[in-house]
Amino acid sequence: MDEAVGLPDFCRRLPKVELHAHLSGSVSETTIQKLQVKKGVGHEGLQGDTAIGKGETRHLQEPFRIFKIIQDLSDTEESIFMMTEDVISEFAADGVRYLELRSTPRHMPHTGMTPQSYVESILSAIQKCKDREDVVVRLLLAIDRRQSVETAMTTVRLAQEYMLRSPGVVVGIDLSGNPAVGDGRDFIPVLKEAQNCGLKLALHIAEISQQAVAPETSALLSLPPDRVGHGTFIHHNQDLAAVVADRKMPFEICLTSNVKAQTVASYGEHHFQHWYSRKQPCVLCTDDKGVFCTTLSEEYRLAAETFGLTRPALWDLSYSSIDHTFVGEDLKQQLRDRWNTEKEKLF
Numbered sequence: 001m002d003e004a005v006g007l008p009d010f011c012r013r014l015p016k017v018e019l020h021a022h023l024s025g026s027v028s029e030t031t032i033q034k035l036q037v038k039k040g041v042g043h044e045g046l047q048g049d050t051a052i053g054k055g056e057t058r059h060l061q062e063p064f065r066i067f068k069i070i071q072d073l074s075d076t077e078e079s080i081f082m083m084t085e086d087v088i089s090e091f092a093a094d095g096v097r098y099l100e101l102r103s104t105p106r107h108m109p110h111t112g113m114t115p116q117s118y119v120e121s122i123l124s125a126i127q128k129c130k131d132r133e134d135v136v137v138r139l140l141l142a143i144d145r146r147q148s149v150e151t152a153m154t155t156v157r158l159a160q161e162y163m164l165r166s167p168g169v170v171v172g173i174d175l176s177g178n179p180a181v182g183d184g185r186d187f188i189p190v191l192k193e194a195q196n197c198g199l200k201l202a203l204h205i206a207e208i209s210q211q212a213v214a215p216e217t218s219a220l221l222s223l224p225p226d227r228v229g230h231g232t233f234i235h236h237n238q239d240l241a242a243v244v245a246d247r248k249m250p251f252e253i254c255l256t257s258n259v260k261a262q263t264v265a266s267y268g269e270h271h272f273q274h275w276y277s278r279k280q281p282c283v284l285c286t287d288d289k290g291v292f293c294t295t296l297s298e299e300y301r302l303a304a305e306t307f308g309l310t311r312p313a314l315w316d317l318s319y320s321s322i323d324h325t326f327v328g329e330d331l332k333q334q335l336r337d338r339w340n341t342e343k344e345k346l347f
């Protein structure tokens with residue numbers, strides 16, 4: 001192993017899988033500036049910062065204020081296309097070789113953007129990046145907990161339609177949004193419908209402490225989801241923890257996001273430690289790399305430094321993440337082959 005390569009550099013060169021990245025939250029400062037120029041808004045028009053910087057923490061409500069600013073700035077098909085392209089290029093530059101983006105289709109009557117044209121803009125950007133960027137990209141459509149069940153059903157229908165139209169690119173459904181709002185149980189029939197038509201489910205579950213005892217948590221876990229987003233408070237409830245452990249449900253782990261949004265007090269207390277030490281499948285992710293000022297390499301470095309993971313352990317973590325992607329066995333095997341080729345250069 002080439003120990004001369006520093007840890008940050010090793011983490012950057014490590015081929016990585018990103019499975020939990022919200023499009024609007026992943027937009028970088030540079031792209032926000034481009035969106036501002038397009039819309040003719042100055043920084044003073046932004047009503048506050050659009051990112052939570054190094055060493056800063058803010059209440060979980062704060063990222064939701066920021067998402068709204070970014071969403072207001074990106075209200076045309078052109079802006080959605082541009083930000084998707086930028087986000088894909090940035091992940092690729094950070095050594096992400098497989099990326100699952102997720103985004104909530106939006107209707108913007110004042111610009112004419114519809115949920116359909118929103119999804120099409122993202123798909124066009126993915127298509128454009130296909131030959132240019134060294135990363136395989138897939139898309140999950142997101143349901144925001146604030147939305148009506150009817151809107152959520154429209155999203156599932158849209159996902160179903162695009163899954164058939166552009167085979168293989170739209171692969172699943174995400175349930176996200178402010179965890180303090182609404183009741184996840186309302187969406188169970190919609191999520192079941194998604195499962196029935198072959199879409200995979202990545203659901204935000206127990207992101208805040210109240211949800212460790214909320215009836216929605218056991219209801220969502222019993223679907224069951226294919227992956228758990230955050231799951232921060234699941235291990236606070238023995239029964240829920242047993243369900244997750246028995247089914248070996250993979251956790252999407254977002255260290256920086258959870259610490260900066262104050263749902264986890266410090267990196268050392270992150271639930272990654274609990275689950276990783278019990279050999280539960282864990283995938284390191286960024287959540288909202290723009291808003292939380294992070295990169296996937298940085299998340300690997302943090303995991304190594306906080307929990308004492310060796311370079312081979314980081315490698316294994318990245319390699320095993322391929323198992324939890326929402327793609328077929330053929331593509332998984334291609335990714336494993338790719339990873340093994342890269343391994344020879346890294347060690």
Ligand code: 6MZ
Pocket residue numbers: 022023024025063067068071102103104105142144145176177178179204207257261287288
């Ligand atoms: C829950 C989150 C989130 O859909 O406009 N989102 N939902 N918890 C989080 N932890 C911080 N981070 C992002 O991206 C922004 C949307 O993603 C969800 C929220 O619904 C937010 O509005 P899109 O691309």
